[in-house]
Amino acid sequence: MSSKRTWFINLVLVFVMLMAGMGAASAAPPAQEEVTYTVKLGDNLWTLAEKYLGNGATYPAIVGHTNKKASADETFAYITNPDLIHPGWKLLIPSAEAAAEYLTTYAPKPVAGAPTEITLVDTNSGANFQTYWQETVIPQIQKDLGIKVNYLVGKESEQLERMKAWEKGKGDVHLLFVKPETVPNALAQGIELETLYPDRLDVIPNLGKCPRSYLMEVLGIDIGGKGALYWRSQYSLIYDSAYITNPPTSWKEFYDRRAEWKGHIGIVRPDAKSGASYRIPYSFLNAFVKMTDAEGKAIPLAELEKTQAWQDAWAKLVDWYTYAKLPLPAEPPNMFEDFNAGDTWISLYAMDYSLWSRSQGTMPPTIRSGFLSEGMVAGSDGYLIAPVNIPEEYKPVVLRLINYLLSDQQQVQLITTMWQYTGTDIWDKIPAEVWDVIPPWSKMEPARLIVANKDVENMIKEKGVELLVPK
16 A cells, blocks of 8 residues: 555544544533523434433433423423424423432332332222222332332221321321312311422423313312322213214203103212212203302302292203103112113213223213213312322332323323323323214313302202102
8 A cells, every 4th residue: 555545544534533532522411500401493302311411311300390490480491292392492401410310219110229119098089990000000000110009998088187197207108199179178187298390390290291270279279289180080971872873062952852862861869979969960050050150159059049040940950850761870880770771871970980881891882972062060080199298218209100100101091991081181192093982172171060059069969859850
């Protein structure tokens, strides 16, 4: 080889080595302090995490820290879909130390030295979801997180009394799954709960996918971010598509077409133990008479009963009951038997339980769900709450578990197998075939009705048998 050729090759090699060195010098090392970053075209969270934190898998830490910052500073983005960030968004990239803490403590994998067994008490679920927790979710937690969950079913009143008696740092129930009213009830009794939103968004990034309004308030009561929304439960129109191909879309239409389904409308007795006993008639009345004032406060029953609107609405309700399948079913399982026998074609009931029962063979396979535009009562939404007064070493484990239960995989599984609306707003990730069976949340949410007039609810419970059940 000629000396000139050798000289040229060596020169090229030196140039390449110099350029490689310059490239290495220009690459950003993992951030030692948090960084404010403005998204550029072509950015994604994984590559940003690789560049600034040295590990793409720590991108949820960017989501959590950004969302936490956004709760105090509106100039920062609030990320609900980590797969979609836009140029111009302002992000907060945490320090390498904070990201490492997330990866080693809160990421969904077993953590060395952390407790591997916790106790979860469920005061919300019915039989269908108790089975779901025990046979599906708990084994998945064990497999994916390496955490053994001692799952117990309890009553709210008894559990709150136990928690009030705990010594500081000695609580033996580490996570609770509860109805919405339990959160303010616990706070009112002086039971301290961890503030999850926005304080722990940095380590529960999936909480950022929950609607903020549900995290700050339940049933009109401020809860200050003390609970994580796991599911949204909803009553809906339930009908058998083998008999009804054009279901009503409003209560007024349902009433006007009542003769089409005479003897086939399912209405649970007002003295049933099920919440359907008052939720069905309350929803009907709401379509024909306003039971709250302009500020959303309940109008006293004594005042309502004097109005023509109430009298007309009540007369319609009494009449509608005469078109029901008689005798009225004592409890929902009896109504389901009527559906299976072909005697009942249409009703209003908890959407999740009705469709789950279809999969169990206790409701016909042709059962479908719909909505009535004037409003249908909400069921019992599900909240995860973490007591403050438990041993410190359990708290990171509990926060990991909450983040896991709010993960896309768990939430999609919830709606596709149990027909319960998700606590996170991940509607674009739900399989399209789900919406062939249940209404999209965008249509269901405007029809969501909260039972705001307790006078009316109590009157139905106390006098419903006398006033509504056909003789």
